Amino acid sequence: MKKYDLLILGFGKGGKTLAKTASAQGKQIAVVEQSQKMYGGTCINIGCIPSKTLVHEGLESGSFNQAFELKEEVVTALNKKNYHNLADDENITVLDYKASFKSNTEVDLLDEQGKVVDTLTADDIVINTGAIPVIPDIKGIKESKHLYDSTGIMNLREQPKRLVIVGGGYISLEFASMFSNFGTEVTVLEANDKLMAREDKEIVSHAIKDLEDKGVKFELGAQTSEFEDKDGYTIAKTNKGDFEAEAVLLAIGRKPNTDLNLENTDIKLGERGEIEVNNQLETAVKHIYAIGDVKGGMQFTYISLDDFRIVKDKLFGSGARTTENRGAVPYTVFIDPPLSRVGLTAKEAKEQGYEIKEGKLPVNNIPRHKINNDPRGLFKIVIDATTNKILGATLYGLQSEEIINLLKLAIDQNINYTVLRDNIYTHPTMMESFNDLFNI
Numbered sequence: 128m129k130k131y132d133l134l135i136l137g138f139g140k141g142g143k144t145l146a147k148t149a150s151a152q153g154k155q156i157a158v159v160e161q162s163q164k165m166y167g168g169t170c171i172n173i174g175c176i177p178s179k180t181l182v183h184e185g186l187e188s189g190s191f192n193q194a195f196e197l198k199e200e201v202v203t204a205l206n207k208k209n210y211h212n213l214a215d216d217e218n219i220t221v222l223d224y225k226a227s228f229k230s231n232t233e234v235d236l237l238d239e240q241g242k243v244v245d246t247l248t249a250d251d252i253v254i255n256t257g258a259i260p261v262i263p264d265i266k267g268i269k270e271s272k273h274l275y276d277s278t279g280i281m282n283l284r285e286q287p288k289r290l291v292i293v294g295g296g297y298i299s300l301e302f303a304s305m306f307s308n309f310g311t312e313v314t315v316l317e318a319n320d321k322l323m324a325r326e327d328k329e330i331v332s333h334a335i336k337d338l339e340d341k342g343v344k345f346e347l348g349a350q351t352s353e354f355e356d357k358d359g360y361t362i363a364k365t366n367k368g369d370f371e372a373e374a375v376l377l378a379i380g381r382k383p384n385t386d387l388n389l390e391n392t393d394i395k396l397g398e399r400g401e402i403e404v405n406n407q408l409e410t411a412v413k414h415i416y417a418i419g420d421v422k423g424g425m426q427f428t429y430i431s432l433d434d435f436r437i438v439k440d441k442l443f444g445s446g447a448r449t450t451e452n453r454g455a456v457p458y459t460v461f462i463d464p465p466l467s468r469v470g471l472t473a474k475e476a477k478e479q480g481y482e483i484k485e486g487k488l489p490v491n492n493i494p495r496h497k498i499n500n501d502p503r504g505l506f507k508i509v510i511d512a513t514t515n516k517i518l519g520a521t522l523y524g525l526q527s528e529e530i531i532n533l534l535k536l537a538i539d540q541n542i543n544y545t546v547l548r549d550n551i552y553t554h555p556t557m558m559e560s561f562n563d564l565f566n567i
């Protein structure tokens with residue numbers, strides 16, 4: 128049986144980065160990836176990069192065909208680059224198989240027929256197998272020819288005239304915004320009675336209005352009970368009526384991908400099917416780690432990357448770094464314009480007992496909006512009135528996906544809000560709005 132120093136199951140963000148780091152330490156590493164189309168993982172091939180390429184092209188050219196062609200080029204180039212980055216490294220072996228645990232110490236490699244072709248062992252094993260879409264149990268779902276997950280919808284050859292999206296989360300809103308920029312009629316069917324329920328209510332109302340102004344329709348409290356195919360389209364039957372569409376995107380969440388025969392190990396799963404880990408990402412089996420989406424929690428590429436930092440420190444450093452060192456985690460929903468958030472909303476801060484001050488600035492008060500030719504949006508910040516520290520921010524407007532990162536730093540570094548208020552910023556930029564936003 129071949130033995131490696133480090134065995135990484137899945138070519139995700141954290142795993143591939145760890146492979147290169149371990150190689151620099153002179154270790155022998157095997158990375159097992161079940162699909163050549165997934166070298167580099169979800170983000171590169173079917174997640175962030177293709178979706179944001181389409182979002183960006185939708186805004187630039189509004190051409191479905193141009194955007195989908197460009198997306199293909201970008202993904203092909205990145206997939207190749209990611210493969211060579213590992214495979215050309217003399218210490219790293221990329222193995223094109225599905226990994227499956229035989230025991231706590233042995234991993235089988237399965238070919239496409241599910242036949243075991245080899246068995247490997249290693250001092251340390253890192254599970255980095257990501258997440259897969261949740262597919263609801265709705266009548267007609269298996270039979271319909273017009274249903275797609277986020278991967279399938281990005282491989283469409285023809286622009287749908289009408290798109291129905293089941294679910295109203297991240298993927299839904301980004302694809303709703305993007306497809307409406309291409310000129311597709313979009314209807315979102317969300318089961319909950321609110322969209323973006325955890326976000327600042329006032330900002331959500333602005334975002335929904337802007338999406339509605341593009342023509343996106345929202346049906347809240349919508350339960351889809353059946354899909355019925357007709358010639359060239361399908362009918363989504365719901366408690367809110369019937370909705371016809373040439374394409375339906377199913378986007379009701381993604382769940383940890385634990386199809387690894389974990390029952391052959393002592394690894395434990397949590398309530399949501401995630402691999403249970405401690406704050407150093409060790410599973411119940413000490414030499415096996417789980418990183419990225421498969422271990423549950425926030426599903427972002429930069430969380431997988433931060434997981435890499437923790438395992439790197441455990442394997443090659445002081446072992447001091449844990450999941451508690453992440454600080455405030457920012458995120459952006461790439462709708463048009465983007466909605467970015469870090470820390471607490473005013474509601475959450477009050478619920479946690481803080482006495483707060485709030486700052487608020489409509490984007491149309493920021494000189495840069497004239498140059499951007501886009502007055503849409505609203506920036507809000509929440510300050511601890513007792514300590515003057517920044518508790519959170521929700522920025523809805525152009526370039527918020529960049530600016531939010533500075534606020535994460537300010538929160539983590541415990542900077543008084545007055546520092547951001549009195550700082551010099553270049554002009555004319557969106558960030559110079561901090562002089563006014565923090566003037567409270």
Ligand SMILES: Cc1cc2nc3c(=O)[nH]c(=O)nc-3n(C[C@H](O)[C@H](O)[C@H](O)COP(=O)(O)OP(=O)(O)OC[C@H]3O[C@@H](n4cnc5c(N)ncnc54)[C@H](O)[C@@H]3O)c2cc1C
Pocket residue numbers: 136137138139140141142159160161162165166167168169170171173174175176178179224225226227255256257258277298384386387418419420421425426427428429431461
């Ligand atoms: C449409 C979409 C848009 C997104 N947009 C963003 C965004 O803008 N920003 C952001 O931060 N996040 C975004 N995300 C989330 C982000 O892509 C994920 O959180 C991130 O890629 C997870 O990385 P990972 O390291 O957990 O593993 P992944 O990158 O998911 O890698 C897992 C790999 O393991 C392989 N694998 C699985 N099982 C096996 C097995 N048994 N044997 C061998 N190989 C296996 C898979 O083929 C895959 O390549 C988006 C996701 C989607 C779907």
Ligand SMILES: NC(=O)c1ccc[n+]([C@@H]2O[C@H](COP(=O)([O-])OP(=O)(O)OC[C@H]3O[C@@H](n4cnc5c(N)ncnc54)[C@H](O)[C@@H]3O)[C@@H](O)[C@H]2O)c1
Pocket residue numbers: 263293294295296297298299301316317318319349350351378379380381425426427458459460461
């Ligand atoms: N910009 C980003 O960082 C980005 C972009 C896309 C995806 N992602 C990641 O991918 C993950 C998955 O995205 P997602 O949008 O699939 O999941 P999500 O969890 O964000 O949203 C799912 C939505 O579907 C609704 N829902 C659940 N069951 C339903 C049903 N039967 N009918 C109608 N609605 C239903 C939920 O109420 C929720 O609003 C996200 O959690 C996110 O972490 C991140």
